[in-house]
Amino acid sequence: MQTQDIITSTQNPKIKALLQLQQKSSLRRKEQLFLVEGRRELMHCLSRGYVMDTVFICPEILKAEAEYDTLLQALPKCHTIQVSSSVYDRIAYRGGTEGVIATIRMKEHGLDTLPKMPEGKAPLYVVLESVEKPGNLGAILRSADAAGVDAVIVCDPLTDLYNPNLIRSSLGGIFSVPTIACTSQECIAYFKAQGIRILTAQLQDSSLYYDTDMTLPTAIVMGTEATGLTNQWREAADAHIRIPMLGILDSLNVSVSAAILMYEAVRQRNEE
Numbered sequence: 001m002q003t004q005d006i007i008t009s010t011q012n013p014k015i016k017a018l019l020q021l022q023q024k025s026s027l028r029r030k031e032q033l034f035l036v037e038g039r040r041e042l043m044h045c046l047s048r049g050y051v052m053d054t055v056f057i058c059p060e061i062l063k064a065e066a067e068y069d070t071l072l073q074a075l076p077k078c079h080t081i082q083v084s085s086s087v088y089d090r091i092a093y094r095g096g097t098e099g100v101i102a103t104i105r106m107k108e109h110g111l112d113t114l115p116k117m118p119e120g121k122a123p124l125y126v127v128l129e130s131v132e133k134p135g136n137l138g139a140i141l142r143s144a145d146a147a148g149v150d151a152v153i154v155c156d157p158l159t160d161l162y163n164p165n166l167i168r169s170s171l172g173g174i175f176s177v178p179t180i181a182c183t184s185q186e187c188i189a190y191f192k193a194q195g196i197r198i199l200t201a202q203l204q205d206s207s208l209y210y211d212t213d214m215t216l217p218t219a220i221v222m223g224t225e226a227t228g229l230t231n232q233w234r235e236a237a238d239a240h241i242r243i244p245m246l247g248i249l250d251s252l253n254v255s256v257s258a259a260i261l262m263y264e265a266v267r268q269r270n271e272e
Contacts, residue, residue, distance in 0.1 A: 006059070006082040010090045014081060018056065018091055021103065025160035032106045034162035039098045044172040053103040054079045058088035061099030078102075093164040109161060109181045111190055114151055123150045123196065124214070124265050126258055127221040129184055129229055132158040138169025139255035140222075144177045147262040151178040153219075155187050188236045191219055197238045200229055201257060203250065206240035214265035222261075225254050 007015060020027055021035060028034050033053055036042050046052060059082055083091070091101060107113075117123050126149050131137050137152075137159060144152050159166065161181060167174055191198055196217040201209075214220075221237070223229035234240070243252065243260055252260075 006084055007087055008084045010087055012087075015083070015087060015091060018101075018103070022091070022093060022164055025163065028106075028160065028162055033103045034106060034167075035093070035101060035164060036104050036167060037093055037098075037101045037164075039100055041167065041172050042100060042102055045104060045175045048175045050107065050175065051105045052078045053105055054081060055100060055102040056081045056083050056088075056091065058083050058085055058099040060085045061088065094168055106162060109179055111153075111180055111182050111186060113178070114180060115178055117150065122215060122217045122269075124217075124262075124269075125149065125151050125153055125196070125219040126262060127153045127155060127187060127219050128157075128254075128258075129155045129221065129223050129233060130158050131254075132224060134159045134163040134166035135169045136253070136255045137161075138166040138171075138173065140258045141166075141170040141173030141177050141179065143255065143259040143262060145173045147259075147266050149177060149262055151180055153180040153182065153187055155182060155184040157181050184230070184232055188232065192236070198233070198236055199239050199241050199261075200233050200237040201242065201261060202228055202234065202240050203242050203245075204240070206242040209241040209243055209261055209264055212239050212241050214268050218265060220258070220261045220265070222254055222258050225251060 009015070018035070021031065021033060036045050042052075055078055057080060088099065088101075126140065126144055128137065128140065131154055137154065141152055154161070161174065161179060188198070190196075194217070196219050198219050198221060199212060199214070200221045201223070221229065221233050223233070241261070243257055245251070251257075
């Protein structure tokens with residue numbers, strides 16, 4: 001790994017370019033690059049086959065934690081840029097990210113990248129229609145990883161899959177869980193062709209979620225907290241399910257609802 005003199009100014013063109021990449025989804029799409037902060041997230045990302053473009057390291061932070069040599073040995077060969085602690089504080093999206101930020105090359109996320117299921121395995125998918133808040137998507141990916149969900153499919157997305165807040169809130173779930181982006185129409189057609197049951201989460205005309213069989217090939221479909229699901233999903237559904245609400249409020253955060261439904265599927269499948 002080749003290094004160079006330490007950058008000490010936030011006006012350096014490389015630092016300005018990094019900040020633009022962090023802040024602008026349009027630039028991330030154009031360059032096909034995104035940012036990952038922290039040793040754990042970075043190593044997790046690389047273990048899933050992502051390719052690192054450039055790594056920015058802060059020796060002051062890494063050496064203070066006795067991790068400098070270990071990290072340098074673990075990272076693959078790539079362009080490495082050293083920065084001062086003041087510059088690192090400026091480019092870090094969150095605090096306490098351990099002195100390392102890398103630009104990573106994006107992967108494809110179309111339906112054709114869905115992993116093939118082993119013979120006899122009933123897939124479990126979570127579908128999110130028009131998810132807008134990156135923090136919600138990140139939290140759902142984290143729960144999906146814990147529940148062993150086969151993929152999270154984001155239909156008609158309103159957020160960037162490589163938004164820094166999404167990566168942070170998912171704790172690397174965006175790397176460990178196969179994540180697909182496509183249109184609702186494409187997704188519905190795929191499920192119908194593959195014989196996957198569509199269960200839509202909605203309050204109207206629905207059954208309690210624990211009374212619905214989730215042991216078959218299943219897709220749990222969630223809408224936005226504000227408007228719910230569109231009619232195309234309601235009409236395509238094989239069953240409508242709901243979580244009982246016993247208080248005054250009529251809805252849960254979408255990431256909480258998704259976690260409840262995922263783990264109901266896990267419970268049913270473990271009882272078989």
